[in-house]
Amino acid sequence: xxxxxxxxxxxxxxxxxxxxxxxxxxxxxxxxxxxxxxxxxxxxxxxxxxxxxxxxxxxxxxxxxxxxxxxxxxxxxxxxxxxxxxxxxxxxxxxxxxxxxxxxxxxxxxxxxxxxxxxxxxxxxxxx
Amino acid sequence: xxxxxxxxxxxxxxxxxxxxxxxxxxxxxxxxxxxxxxxxxxxxxxxxxxxxxxxxxxxxxxxxxxxxxxxxxxxxxxxxxxxxxxxxxxxxxxxxxxxxxxxxxxxxxxxxxxxxxxxxxxxxxxxxxxxxxxxxxxxxxxxxxxxxxxxxxxxxxxxxxxxxxxxxxxxxxxxxxxxxxxxxxxxxxxxxxxxxxxxxxxxxxxxxxxxxxxxxxxxxxxxxxxxxxxxxxxxxxxxxxxxxxxxxxxxxxxxxxxxxxxxxxxxxxxxxxxxxxxxxxxxxxxxxxxxxxxxxxxxxxxxxxxxxxxxxxxxxxxxxxxxxxxxx
Amino acid sequence: xxxxxxxxxxxxxxxxxxxxxxxxxxxxxxxxxxxxxxxxxxxxxxxxxxxxxxxxxxxxxxxxxxxxxxxxxxxxxxxxxxxxxxxxxxxxxxxxxxxxxxxxxxxxxxxxxxxxxxxxxxxxxxxxxxxxxxxxxxxxxxxxxxxxxxxxxxxxxxxxxxxxxxxxxxxxxxxxxxxxxxxxxxxxxxxxxxxxxxxxxxxxxxxxxxxxxxxxxxxxxxxxxxxxxxxxxxxxxxxxxxxxxxxxxxxxxxxxxxxxxxxxxxxxxxxxxxxxxxxxxxxxxxxxxxxxxx
Numbered sequence: 001x002x003x004x005x006x007x008x009x010x011x012x013x014x015x016x017x018x019x020x021x022x023x024x025x026x027x028x029x030x031x032x033x034x035x036x037x038x039x040x041x042x043x044x045x046x047x048x049x050x051x052x053x054x055x056x057x058x059x060x061x062x063x064x065x066x067x068x069x070x071x072x073x074x075x076x077x078x079x080x081x082x083x084x085x086x087x088x089x090x091x092x093x094x095x096x097x098x099x100x101x102x103x104x105x106x107x108x109x110x111x112x113x114x115x116x117x118x119x120x121x122x123x124x125x126x127x128x
Numbered sequence: 129x130x131x132x133x134x135x136x137x138x139x140x141x142x143x144x145x146x147x148x149x150x151x152x153x154x155x156x157x158x159x160x161x162x163x164x165x166x167x168x169x170x171x172x173x174x175x176x177x178x179x180x181x182x183x184x185x186x187x188x189x190x191x192x193x194x195x196x197x198x199x200x201x202x203x204x205x206x207x208x209x210x211x212x213x214x215x216x217x218x219x220x221x222x223x224x225x226x227x228x229x230x231x232x233x234x235x236x237x238x239x240x241x242x243x244x245x246x247x248x249x250x251x252x253x254x255x256x257x258x259x260x261x262x263x264x265x266x267x268x269x270x271x272x273x274x275x276x277x278x279x280x281x282x283x284x285x286x287x288x289x290x291x292x293x294x295x296x297x298x299x300x301x302x303x304x305x306x307x308x309x310x311x312x313x314x315x316x317x318x319x320x321x322x323x324x325x326x327x328x329x330x331x332x333x334x335x336x337x338x339x340x341x342x343x344x345x346x347x348x349x350x351x352x353x354x355x356x357x358x359x360x361x362x363x364x365x366x367x368x369x370x371x372x373x374x375x376x377x378x379x380x381x382x383x384x385x386x387x388x389x390x391x392x393x394x395x396x397x398x399x400x401x402x403x404x405x406x407x408x409x410x411x412x413x414x415x416x417x418x419x420x421x422x423x424x425x426x427x428x429x430x431x432x433x434x435x436x437x438x439x440x441x442x443x444x445x446x447x448x449x450x451x452x453x454x455x456x
Numbered sequence: 457x458x459x460x461x462x463x464x465x466x467x468x469x470x471x472x473x474x475x476x477x478x479x480x481x482x483x484x485x486x487x488x489x490x491x492x493x494x495x496x497x498x499x500x501x502x503x504x505x506x507x508x509x510x511x512x513x514x515x516x517x518x519x520x521x522x523x524x525x526x527x528x529x530x531x532x533x534x535x536x537x538x539x540x541x542x543x544x545x546x547x548x549x550x551x552x553x554x555x556x557x558x559x560x561x562x563x564x565x566x567x568x569x570x571x572x573x574x575x576x577x578x579x580x581x582x583x584x585x586x587x588x589x590x591x592x593x594x595x596x597x598x599x600x601x602x603x604x605x606x607x608x609x610x611x612x613x614x615x616x617x618x619x620x621x622x623x624x625x626x627x628x629x630x631x632x633x634x635x636x637x638x639x640x641x642x643x644x645x646x647x648x649x650x651x652x653x654x655x656x657x658x659x660x661x662x663x664x665x666x667x668x669x670x671x672x673x674x675x676x677x678x679x680x681x682x683x684x685x686x687x688x689x690x691x692x693x694x695x696x697x698x699x700x701x702x703x704x705x706x707x708x709x710x711x712x713x714x715x716x717x718x719x720x721x722x723x724x725x726x727x728x729x730x731x732x733x734x735x736x737x738x739x740x741x742x743x744x745x746x747x748x749x750x
Contacts, residue, residue: 006652011723014652044630048623049652050491051634154558158551159544251542258510258536259559259603262528456511456527 002031002038006047014049018057026066026081037067037075152261152269159252163238164277170234171281174227175288181220182292189217189299199298214303217296221306224292225316228285232328235278236353237346239332243270245345248336263455267333267448274329282322289316308422309381311361318429323436328353330443337447356439360432367431370418381428383418461607461639462486462509464665466518469504477663478504482518484658484668485743486641488606491633493654493671494643495728501663502643503539506611509641510536523607532563534607535600539615541592545585549578549595556599569602572628576621589616590625597625601632608632610642614649626653647725656743659728666731669742675721677740680706683717694737695730706730708740 002025004018012020025031040054058075061067069075101111149157157164193199193214198207247253257263293300293313300306306313315321332349339345370383386396389411399415400406420428467482479501486492494502507513508520511527523530543552553573557564573580576594584592593613600608608629614622630653633640641658644650657674659667667674678694685703688696691713696705706722713719722730731737 008648008652039634041631041634044634045627047652048626048630050655051630052489052491052655053652054634151558151561155555158547158555162546251538251540252544254507254510254512254536254538255542255599256559257512258531258534259556260532260562261559262531454514456508456514 004038004043004047006049015053015057015060018043018054019060022057022061023066023081026077029080031077033077033080035077036073037077039074152265153273155256156269156273160243163242167277167281170227170231171285174224174285177220177227178224178285178288178292181217181224182288182295185213185217185220186296186299189214189303190296193303214299217299218303218305221292221300222312224289225306225312228282228289228316228321229312229324231282231321232324232353232357233350235274235325235328236332236335236349239274239329240335240339240349241332241342241346243274244333244336245339246342248340249342257455263451264448267451271329271333271444271447275326278325278329279322282325286316286318286321289321290318293317307380308425309420311364314364314425314429318425319433320429320436323433323440324353324357326440327356327436327443330440330447331356334443334447334450337450360436364428364432365420367435368420368424368427370420371424372416372418374414374416379417379419380422381420381424383420385415385417387412387415389413459488460485460521460524461488461490462520462522462641464505464518464520467505467508467515467520468517469501469508469513470516477516479508479663482660482663482665484665484741486639486656486658487743488523488639489637490656490670491630491640491654492642492656492658493647493650493724494641494658494660495647495650496643496645496660496666497732498645500660502645502660503611504663505658505660506536506609506641506643507538509607510534510609512536530607532560533605534609535603535605536609537593537596537600537611537613539611541589541596543584543592543596543599546583548581548583549573549587550580552584552595553580553598553602556602560603563604565602565604568604568632569598572598572601575624575628590618590621593617593621594625597628601628604636605638607639607641610640612644613642614644614646622649629653647728651724654724657724659731661732661735664739665741666737666739667727667741669740671724673742674740675724675727677708677742678706678722678727679709679713679719680704680722680726681713681717681719683715686715692738695734 002022004021006014006017008014010017022031022037031037037058040051040058043049043054044051058067058069062069062075066078066081067075068078098111101114106114189211190199191213192211193207196207196211244253247256253263253266256266293308293316308314308317315324328349331352332345335349335352336342336345339348365381365383373379374388384396385399386394387398387400387410388394390413391411394416395410395412398406398410398412400410400412406412463485464482467479468477469479470477482501482505494505496502504513508515509522509527511531520527523533527534544555547555553566553569556569557566573595576591578587578591578594584595587595593616597610597613600610610629613629614625617625626649629640629642632638642650642654655671657667657669657671658665682702682704684701685698688703688705688707691710692708694706694708696703696707698704706726
C-alpha cells in the first residue's frame with residue numbers, strides 16, 4: 001500500500017504529485033504488480049484533496065499502462081517499474097555519492113539542486 | 129440515485145415504528161422538554177389548589193362556621209368578619225382562578241420567546257427547515273402540539289374550577305369575595321380560559337415571528353396578550369343585550385347606570401343621589417341599571433370565546449403569511 | 457439525476473427597501489458532482505447565496521434552481537450547514553442525531569452520522585453546549601451527512617476549527633463526495649483552505665459573481681507574468697503592478713504574448729486576490745451560461 005503526501009507549496013499539480021509518488025513507490029518496489037492502490041475515498045479522507053483529482057491521477061496512470069481499474073474491486077498495479085529498487089547497485093552508488101557530497105560540505109539543498117540539474121541534462125524531455 | 133434508494137431501504141422499518149412519538153412531534157417535545165415539565169407542574173399545582181379548596185378547604189371552613197354558630201339561620205356579628213379558615217378557603221378560590229387566568233400570559237411569553245423567537249434568533253429554526261421539513265410544516269407543528277397540550281390542560285382546570293364554584297354556593301355567597309362576573313372567575317368557569325390560552329399561544333408565535341429574537345419575542349408576546357385581554361374585559365358587558373332594572377342594588381354584571389326623567393328619557397351616567405337641586409334640574413324620576421343576570425353567563429361566554437378564537441385564527445394566518453413571505 | 461446541481465439566473469436579493477442589494481444579477485451553473493468553492497470577502501453575499509440555495513430565503517428577483525427543481529422541492533435531497541452551526545444546546549449528541557433521523561425519515565443513514573461523530577471521539581451523551589467549536593462543527597456535519605444529501609451546502613464550515621480538525625473534517629467531506637458523488641458547495645473567505653479540495657470556483661464580490669467555472673479552466677484562462685514594463689493592450693489586464701522597470705501582472709491572454717515575459721499559471725489564491733483588488737475587472741464565466749457574459 002502507498003500513502004500519498006500532498007505538498008501544496010511545490011507548485012506541482014496535485015494529481016501529478018499522486019502520479020509521481022505512485023511511480024516512485026513502484027520504482028522502489030513498494031508497489032508490485034497485483035498490488036491494490038488505495039481507493040479514492042481512502043486517499044481523500046487522509047489528504048482532504050478533491051476526489052476528482054485522485055481519479056484524474058489514476059486515469060493518467062492507467063493511460064500509461066501502469067495500473068488497471070477492475071470494476072467494483074479497485075485499481076491494481078499492472079507492471080513493475082523496478083528498474084532501480086532501493087537496494088539496487090544504483091541506490092548504493094548514489095548513497096556513496098551523497099556521503100561524499102556531505103563530507104565535501106554540500107548542504108541538502110545544494111545536493112538536491114545539483115541532482116536536479118544533472119537529471120535535467122541527462123533525461124531531457126522526460127517529464128518527471 | 130441508486131445509492132440513495134439502496135441506502136434508505138433498511139431505514140424503512142424505523143419510519144414505521146408505531147405507538148411511539150416520532151418526527152416533528154418527538155423533536156418538539158424533546159427540544160421543549162423543560163417547558164413540557166413546567167406545564168405539567170403548573171397543571172398539577174393549580175389542580176391541587178382547586179381540589180384542596182373544593183375538599184379539605186371548604187370542609188374546614190364550613191366546620192368552623194358551624195362551630196361559630198353562623199349556619200343556623202341566626203348569624204351573629206362575628207360571622208360577617210369571617211374566620212381564618214374561611215379566608216383560607218377564599219384565598220384558595222382566588223389562587224385557583226388566578227393561576228388559570230395567568231396561564232395565557234405565561235404561554236404567550238414562552239411562545240414568543242422560547243418556542244419561536246429563540247429558534248429564529250439562533251438558527252435552530254433554519255436547522256429544522258433544512259431537514260426534510262418545510263417551514264410551514266414546522267410552524268404548524270409548533271402550533272398544533274402545544275395547542276393540544278394547552279387545550280387538554282386548560283379544559284381540565286376549567287372543569288375542576290366549575291366543580292369548585294358550583295359546589296359551595298353557601299360559602300361563596302355569604303363569605304366569599306367573588307361574583308360570577310369577576311373577570312378571573314368568569315374566565316375560569318367557561319370556555320374563555322381555553323380560548324385565551326390559545327390566543328396566548330397564537331399571539332406569542334406571531335410575536336416571535338415578528339421579533340425573530342427571544343427576549344423581544346417574549347416581551348411583545350406578553351404585552352400583546354395583556355392588552356388584548358384587557359380590551360376584551362372592557363368590551364365584555366356589551367357582547368350581549370343587557371337587562372334593565374329601575375332602582376339600584378347589586379344585580380350582577382353592570383353594563384351602565386344612570387337616571388331617567390319623568391318622560392322616561394335616559395340620562396346615562398347621571399346619579400344625583402340626595403342632591404335635590406340635581407334631581408330638579410334634570411327632571412330625574414329615578415335611577416336605572418343595565419346589567420347581566422347570571423343567566424347571561426353562557427351567551428356572554430360563548431360570544432367572547434367566538435371573538436377570541438377568530439383572533440386566534442387571524443394571528444395564526446398572519447404568522448404563516450410572514451413565514452411564507454420570507455422563505456422559499 | 458440531473459447533471460446540474462445548482463443554477464442561478466439573474467438572482468437578486470435585497471433585504472428591505474432601504475438597504476442595498478446583497479446579491480444582484482447572479483448567473484451561474486454548477487454541474488453535479490463537483491466540489492465548488494464559493495469565495496469572496498466577508499459580506500460579499502456568499503452566505504446569502506447559500507441560504508437561497510437552501511430554501512431559507514426568497515429571491516427578490518431572478519431564479520435559483522437546485523437539483524433541477526426549486527429549493528423548496530429539493531429540501532429532502534440537500535443538506536445545509538449554516539455558518540454558526542446552529543444546534544439545540546440542551547440536546548445531547550445522541551439526541552441531536554435522533555433529531556436528524558426524526559426529521560429526515562425517508563433518507564436518514566444512522567451509520568454514516570454515527571461514524572462522523574465517532575471519528576471525533578465524541579461522547580454521545582454529552583450535551584451540545586459543552587462541546588468545543590470544532591466538535592460542534594463535527595456534529596453539524598454528521599447531521600448533514602446522515603441525510604445522504606445529493607447537494608451539500610456548507611457556509612464557512614472550517615472557520616472555527618484548528619488545523620488538525622480542519623484537515624480531518626475536510627477529509628471526511630471529500631470521502632463522502634468520493635463515495636456518493638455528492639456535490640459539495642462550500643464558502644470561505646480563506647481561499648487557501650479550499651485550494652486542494654475544490655474543482656469548481658464561484659468568486660462573489662459585492663453581491664456579484666465575478667468568476668465562475670471549473671478551477672482548472674479558470675486558472676488556465678489567466679497568466680501571471682513578470683517582465684520589463686511594456687504594453688499589454690492586447691490582453692485583459694486584471695491587475696498590474698510596476699516596480700521600477702519591472703511589471704507584474706495577472707492577465708487573461710488575448711493573443712500571443714510578445715516580449716520577454718516570464719509567465720506562470722496563477723494559484724487560486726493569486727487569482728482570487730487579484731480580482732478582489734480590482735473590482736472593475738470584467739467577470740469571467742466558464743460554466744457555459746452564455747447569457748451571463750452581459
